[in-house]
Amino acid sequence: MHRHVFGPVPSRRLGRSLGVDLVPFKTCCYDCVFCQLGRTTCQTVQRREWVDVDAVLAEVAARLAEGAQPDWITLSGSGEPTLHSGLGRVLRGIRERSDVPVAVLTHGGLLGDPGVQADLATADLVVPSLDGGDPSTFQALNRPHPDLSFEAVTEGLVSFRRSFRGRLWLEVMLVRGVNDTPEAVQAIARIARRVAPDRIQVNTVVRPPADPGTLRVEDAVLEELLPLLGPDAEIIVPPAPFRPGTPGASIDADVVELLRRRPCTAPDVAAGLGLHPVEVGKHLAPLLSAGYVEAIPGPGEPFYRARPIPANLGGLVPSPGALELDLAGRCIETAARAARRALVEALVAPGPLDPRLPPALELLDAFLAKTDFPALRTADPDLAGGREGSVTLRQGSDGSVTWSKGPGPGPEPR
Numbered sequence: 001m002h003r004h005v006f007g008p009v010p011s012r013r014l015g016r017s018l019g020v021d022l023v024p025f026k027t028c029c030y031d032c033v034f035c036q037l038g039r040t041t042c043q044t045v046q047r048r049e050w051v052d053v054d055a056v057l058a059e060v061a062a063r064l065a066e067g068a069q070p071d072w073i074t075l076s077g078s079g080e081p082t083l084h085s086g087l088g089r090v091l092r093g094i095r096e097r098s099d100v101p102v103a104v105l106t107h108g109g110l111l112g113d114p115g116v117q118a119d120l121a122t123a124d125l126v127v128p129s130l131d132g133g134d135p136s137t138f139q140a141l142n143r144p145h146p147d148l149s150f151e152a153v154t155e156g157l158v159s160f161r162r163s164f165r166g167r168l169w170l171e172v173m174l175v176r177g178v179n180d181t182p183e184a185v186q187a188i189a190r191i192a193r194r195v196a197p198d199r200i201q202v203n204t205v206v207r208p209p210a211d212p213g214t215l216r217v218e219d220a221v222l223e224e225l226l227p228l229l230g231p232d233a234e235i236i237v238p239p240a241p242f243r244p245g246t247p248g249a250s251i252d253a254d255v256v257e258l259l260r261r262r263p264c265t266a267p268d269v270a271a272g273l274g275l276h277p278v279e280v281g282k283h284l285a286p287l288l289s290a291g292y293v294e295a296i297p298g299p300g301e302p303f304y305r306a307r308p309i310p311a312n313l314g315g316l317v318p319s320p321g322a323l324e325l326d327l328a329g330r331c332i333e334t335a336a337r338a339a340r341r342a343l344v345e346a347l348v349a350p351g352p353l354d355p356r357l358p359p360a361l362e363l364l365d366a367f368l369a370k371t372d373f374p375a376l377r378t379a380d381p382d383l384a385g386g387r388e389g390s391v392t393l394r395q396g397s398d399g400s401v402t403w404s405k406g407p408g409p410g411p412e413p414r
């Protein structure tokens with residue numbers, strides 16, 4: 001179970017991209033109508049240490065050591081990475097641990113901040129967005145935090161480009177009926193000329209959007225509009241085809257983690273995790289029936305996404321065959337009993353039964369029944385209270401329960 005690192009996922013521009021998530025789910029300055037993650041639940045412009053930098057770097061190192069072979073390490077995921085105040089330390093830390101180039105996908109709204117500019121200095125590639133060429137289109141598409149004005153954001157982009165020595169690709173998201181006219185695209189082009197990116201990448205709505213009325217621009221219209229953005233503009237190509245790789249220790253957990261960050265079709269999952277398409281089907285079917293994953297209805301190839309984790313489960317994160325206990329200064333026994341209370345409350349809450357909960361409770365009960373907690377506390381001071389961290393419980397195929405400190409690589413080695 002990787003909490004901050006996911007994939008590699010298929011990226012239309014970066015091939016196989018190992019994602020690094022620096023903020024909690026849907027923590028963002030914007031609330032874009034086309035966002036594939038749904039509505040923003042924490043809209044903020046405050047930069048802070050949303051997740052622990054050392055834990056992120058340890059997960060990146062572990063995933064690479066498992067044999068992941070990404071083309072890029074990409075800071076993106078569940079929200080806006082520049083909101084993390086330790087972004088610079090993360091980038092330098094990845095650089096120390098790997099030769100894989102590092103990209104940062106950002107909405108670009110904070111690029112005028114000198115602290116963000118300094119943090120991003122060591123990235124190989126920064127990909128900010130520019131979807132509206134005027135304040136009302138910016139407002140309609142991106143629904144920004146009230147502290148972010150169109151003028152400040154566009155001037156921030158220009159100022160960042162002047163200071164940044166890596167590559168900069170500008171992403172332009174076109175939405176039917178909003179910014180898909182020549183006038184709207186020319187307004188974007190005027191700002192883009194001031195930014196002078198190395199490339200402009202034109203995108204449209206290809207995954208289920210936050211607002212269901214947000215529509216894809218037809219290919220022929222994209223082709224017509226493309227020249228207005230200049231010779232360095234391109235339409236983003238489909239994902240790379242299947243290429244064998246080494247998936248993580250637990251395929252089920254990796255599929256769920258991937259779908260938690262990005263709705264994908266089955267071929268997307270295959271390309272991202274380096275699996276044969278037939279094998280993806282074998283994993284998706286039980287994950288669907290167990291309730292970890294749901295299909296999103298719509299025309300064409302179905303998309304899948306991970307079902308949200310019930311908010312009342314706190315630090316306990318159900319994943320196939322594994323549970324994670326957040327110690328939060330408590331001893332292991334107290335943390336396990338608190339997790340059990342949260343699980344039971346979720347089980348008895350009104351509404352349909354979440355099928356992930358009964359096996360999670362079974363695993364926790366087996367751990368509570370079989371563990372000699374006084375001996376465990378004596379043997380390991382980290383588990384005796386007063387420390388931060390987590391413990392991952394795993395169910396073995398013979399019903400046994402094992403545990404390890406930290407977010408482990410998954411429930412069962414294959």
Ligand code: SF4
Pocket residue numbers: 028029030031032034035036037040078079080106107
């Ligand atoms: S698309 Fe990106 S910038 Fe827009 S709301 Fe989603 S995460 Fe935030």
